Amino acid sequence: MVSVGNRLTKNSTKAGTTRARLGGERGVALLEVLTTSVILVIAMLGLALMLSMGSSFVRAEGGERVALFLAQQRMEELRAIGLARATAELERPVPGFPGFVRSTTITGGTDLDGSGDIPRVIRVSVRSLVRQAGPITVTAVYAKH
Amino acid sequence: MKAQRGSSVLEVLVAGTIGATIALGFSGFFLASLRFNRDVDAQAALQRQGTAIAEELGRRLRLADGSPKVEDPANPPETPACLPLGTLDMVLVIPNEDGSATCYYRNTATPPQVMRCTRPSPLEDCVPAANLLSGSLAPLWATGWGASLVTPCGAADGTCSGDPAVCSIAGQSCAAVPGASVVFTLSDGTNRPETFGVTMVATRH
Numbered sequence: 001m002v003s004v005g006n007r008l009t010k011n012s013t014k015a016g017t018t019r020a021r022l023g024g025e026r027g028v029a030l031l032e033v034l035t036t037s038v039i040l041v042i043a044m045l046g047l048a049l050m051l052s053m054g055s056s057f058v059r060a061e062g063g064e065r066v067a068l069f070l071a072q073q074r075m076e077e078l079r080a081i082g083l084a085r086a087t088a089e090l091e092r093p094v095p096g097f098p099g100f101v102r103s104t105t106i107t108g109g110t111d112l113d114g115s116g117d118i119p120r121v122i123r124v125s126v127r128s129l130v131r132q133a134g135p136i137t138v139t140a141v142y143a144k145h
Numbered sequence: 146m147k148a149q150r151g152s153s154v155l156e157v158l159v160a161g162t163i164g165a166t167i168a169l170g171f172s173g174f175f176l177a178s179l180r181f182n183r184d185v186d187a188q189a190a191l192q193r194q195g196t197a198i199a200e201e202l203g204r205r206l207r208l209a210d211g212s213p214k215v216e217d218p219a220n221p222p223e224t225p226a227c228l229p230l231g232t233l234d235m236v237l238v239i240p241n242e243d244g245s246a247t248c249y250y251r252n253t254a255t256p257p258q259v260m261r262c263t264r265p266s267p268l269e270d271c272v273p274a275a276n277l278l279s280g281s282l283a284p285l286w287a288t289g290w291g292a293s294l295v296t297p298c299g300a301a302d303g304t305c306s307g308d309p310a311v312c313s314i315a316g317q318s319c320a321a322v323p324g325a326s327v328v329f330t331l332s333d334g335t336n337r338p339e340t341f342g343v344t345m346v347a348t349r350h
Contacts, residue, residue, distance in 0.1 A: 033163055040167070044174050051181050058188055062339050065192070069199075073326060073344035077300035080323045080346045096328075097340075 063099070063128035067136040070094050070102055071126040075138050078104070078122060083142035086122050099129045109141055119143035187283035187333040194281045195331045195341035198259055201277070202327050205239050205247060206345035213325040213347075214238040215292050224267055230260075235292040237327055251290035251329065252276075259287050259329060278331070288338050289330030294322045295346055323347055 078086040091103035102124065109119035120142045127135040152160075206213060214226060216236040221228045226238045227248035237249040245265045252258045258278045262271035278285045296319055298305050303314030310319035324346030332338040 030159065030163075033160075037163070037167055041170070044170070048174070048177075051178070055181070055185070058185065059337065062192065062337070065196075066340050066342070069328075069340075069342040069344075073342065076324060076326075076344040076346040077295055080295050080300045080321075081297050081317065 060128075060130055060133040063130035063133035064136060066097065067100060067126040067128045067133065068138075070097060070100055071124045071136050071138040074102060074104065074124045074126075075122070075140055078124070078140075083120065083122060083140060086120070086142075091125075091127075094126070100126055101129070102126045109143070117144045184335050188336045188339075190282035191285055191331050191333050191336065191339055194278060194285055195329070195339055198277050198329070199327075199341045199343040201261075202237075202249060203343045203345050205249075206325060206343070207347065208242075209239045209347055210242040211240045212322040213240070213294065214322075215294050215325065226267060227262075227264055227271055230262075230271060232260075234290045237292040237325060239325075249292070249327065251287045256284075256286035257288070257290075259290070283333045285331050285333055287329055288332045289328070289340070291328045293326050295324040295326055295344060296322055 086104070086106060088106045089102070089104040091101050094100045094102045105123045105125070107121045107123075109121045122140045122142065123137055124139075125135055125137045127133075214237075216222060216225055216228050216238055218228060218230070218233055218236070226240075226246040227236045227250070230236060230248065230250050231252050231254055232250040233253045234251045239247045239249070241247060241263075245263055247261065247263050248271055249259070249261050252260045252274075258276045260274050261277055262274040264271040278287065293299075296305070296317075298312035298314060298317040298319045301312070301314045301317045303312045303317050305312055305319035312319050324344065326342065326344040328340065328342040330338045330340045
């Protein structure tokens, strides 16, 4: 029959032996594995974020392309009316293209030949409300010949 | 046995679980990257194809011999230049110098494609029907198509009414058709559909 005191002494001795055995072994500790995993996860999150940003930039590029089309469309329409008669427009939504706003500004240009006829500088700007998409401006200069 | 070195079952299981989790994470990330690359390639192919079509339309419109026209299959003109065609959408008609007409339309069959054909005369068939979406790196289809004419009245946000048509904006013409506008939407089935368009006015002021 083994007494309680004897059993405890025996277990303590066994634990000490195991610790001593593990201390002598070569290998990777759980803490090291977990630390490496955390570093890897952070790196992968960075890569995933980069891919996601790339995707949103591609989407924004699509928005800028549509904005360019809308700006060119308005400029062509103004040509149909006649650039001499074109009028300025405040920024307003483009019908049929939700998420895009368009404005037209007309300013006086520089009288380069000194004839007194100041050319008209007509600018059509279209802005996409998509994040990261910049405004697109198409400019035309009208001068009398 | 005590003298032998090795791993306990518990150690092997813990290491195996951690290893499997890491491997699963990596393989998932790798697969997601592959899928992402494929999607971006398809998106780039879509944008290239759409831009190429818009450029071709602009080039043809610039070379039009006279005013472009639009034909509505639901309300065809007495002497159509392009209709009948396999479409329910507006057809853009570009008159050519030799008297023929080049027709652009969206084939409303399945899957819908952007088509171009040339009709030498109203009595002949519109041939050859070229699919402008063929040759793309990714299969594409046209989910939207619209063709309209640019008139000075419409450009000034006016409306034409009466016969002969009179513009609601004083001084603007309803009769003159100096150009046309085409808007179309392409899709590759995976990414967000992309919209393309071109407007060209031949008569410059």
